[in-house]
Amino acid sequence: MTLIEAATAVVLLLAAAWEWRQFVVHPRDVLAGDQAIAVARTQAVGLTGIGLVVALSLPIEIFKPAADFIHDSFVTNVVWNIAVYCYSACFLIANADESTVATAKRQANIEFLGVMVATGLMYVAVATAPHSPRIAAGASTWQNILYYLGVAAYPVVVWVIGTTRALTKIRRLTHVWARPASIMMVIGVSAMVLGVDGVALLRQGLYIAIPGSKWPVLRTWYNVGRLGGQLLLAVGLVMVPIAGAVYRAKEWLDLRAKERFLHGIDGLWSRLTAEFPHVVLPPVEDDDMDDVETRFDLRTGEITGGLAELAPYCSHQSVSGMDRPDKAAVIISEALARVEQNRTSRWAGDEVYPARLPPYPLLEPDFGGRWRKRAAWMAGVSRVLADTGLGARGRGPEGELRRV
Incomplete structure (x- = not known):
């Protein structure tokens, strides 16, 4: 598992670096102008957050202080909420046409308020709860309910909105590699949301409905969704530069062939x-x-x-x-x-x-x-x-x- 997580972290961070490069170093490489820059910026933020959390969670001694910090301070939950928001906002902007890009960007800014509200709910729950809201004994407390509304319910709702937008965009894609790459990324994010947040909501609901019950199988589902989703997301991200490389190679081969035919x-x-x-x-x-x-x-x-x-x-x-x-x-x-x-x-x-x-x-x-x-x-x-x-x-x- 560690090797898979390490490879996933590398891919996520490299993909994030590529997106940062798109609008920071070589903005002219972004073909669709302001719209594509906004999409690249949104993707870069989300991928950077996920990549850093995955990387810092690896069992590497030098990362241990940072891993303990993000775990104890619930930073992971905030970063994950931002990542899911970026997923939804990215497709919101990508679906806009030239005349509605500005409106889509304003809507994306407004939707970021959801991240702030979810973070506020989590903070209030953690600050007022007599014990950690994660433990089963406190499943029925208002702090626990508040906590999981911000930590798990918010990303599930945003995931539904983002996936609806993603499917709309995917139906319009024509590039032979872009469609499967986008589908793979959507499946990866979906597996992570359902495996992490869906399982968390289900588990808390079962704790409330059946006090004292244990559900060890949910832990397995959690890990399958988290790790499998990360892997599928990484595969989808890898397909994008591979597609670009294949396309550029085909262009180069076609050019060489035309050069030979010119003489022929x-x-x-x-x-x-x-x-x-x-x-x-x-x-x-x-x-x-x-x-x-x-x-x-x-x-x-x-x-x-x-x-x-x-x-x-x-x-x-x-x-x-x-x-x-x-x-x-x-x-x-x-x-x-x-x-x-x-x-x-x-x-x-x-x-x-x-x-x-x-x-x-x-x-x-x-x-x-x-x-x-x-x-x-x-x-x-x-x-x-x-x-x-x-x-x-x-x-x-x-x-x-x-x-x-």
């Missing part, structure tokens, strides 16, 4: 844009022409445009097998040859045969939006044209390309 499609792009220079797209003012993404999108789009211009010169009534680069290269080269033949005839003053009438065949297969397959096909056609010499052309007076 160059031959087909050069041939088509030489014949149909008007398909070369003008760079958008904000485009960085040294950016791989920009150049890849422009070149593949220009190849598509060039193939559309080439379609009227295709002699085939219906084109089949175009998904095979070797066959596509032959059909494309024949159409290119017809374009060049017409141009040569025009230079010589001979009769120029018109392009075929519509409907025109589709020279580029439909890849269903799968950019890798589309780029691989273009690269394959380009390679066949280069290997067989089908893509060679004479240079006419139109000149060469405007952009390389």
Whole structure:
């Protein structure tokens, strides 16, 4: 158990440090501006509190004075109430839209009064009780009831509100990792609230209803909820940076693939844009022409445009097998040859045969939006044209390309 608790404490504190970093060190990393900063701040406070309590509760000699203090002074209960409040407030703000963020933040501030009231109830109970309100003998006293209203009933009520908000937010999540990570965190917090506070309320109710009764099984449920909830919460928190790392790795791999494809499609792009220079797209003012993404999108789009211009010169009534680069290269080269033949005839003053009438065949297969397959096909056609010499052309007076 100690190893699990230690690992959980490390994860919770690292997650808290990450949230603090989001709006303290690198506020621009928070994509949604003021709303996300408020969410990150709320999460950071809650995670810091839980992480410190879990860490200081470990059986480490140097932590013993702090552990004794937070246990004897009921600081743990106050920190836990704040953590559950942060859980609810976090999803309150996250569910707001741009026009209601300020209202949600004001409501979160008002709801913090609940933490103060709960703390006040606990303080009054502890200060006036003749003995600790935790012992079974005092279960029926007003101090005991007051104490557990602040210590256990408050977090259960706030947990119900927060979980309702969380489920609303989760239903709107679309990221493949964000949804399971959020669900795992909700389950973790729920296990902790039900295991710690739910069991505490049930136990006190049984003590009042059946004086002198013992319920050792509730201790087991308490530990299962507390430790299991901490572990599930930590797993959910770990999934978030893992998701970010996976996403960044995928972006890097996609970028490298597009860089390779840029070299692979160059031959087909050069041939088509030489014949149909008007398909070369003008760079958008904000485009960085040294950016791989920009150049890849422009070149593949220009190849598509060039193939559309080439379609009227295709002699085939219906084109089949175009998904095979070797066959596509032959059909494309024949159409290119017809374009060049017409141009040569025009230079010589001979009769120029018109392009075929519509409907025109589709020279580029439909890849269903799968950019890798589309780029691989273009690269394959380009390679066949280069290997067989089908893509060679004479240079006419139109000149060469405007952009390389």
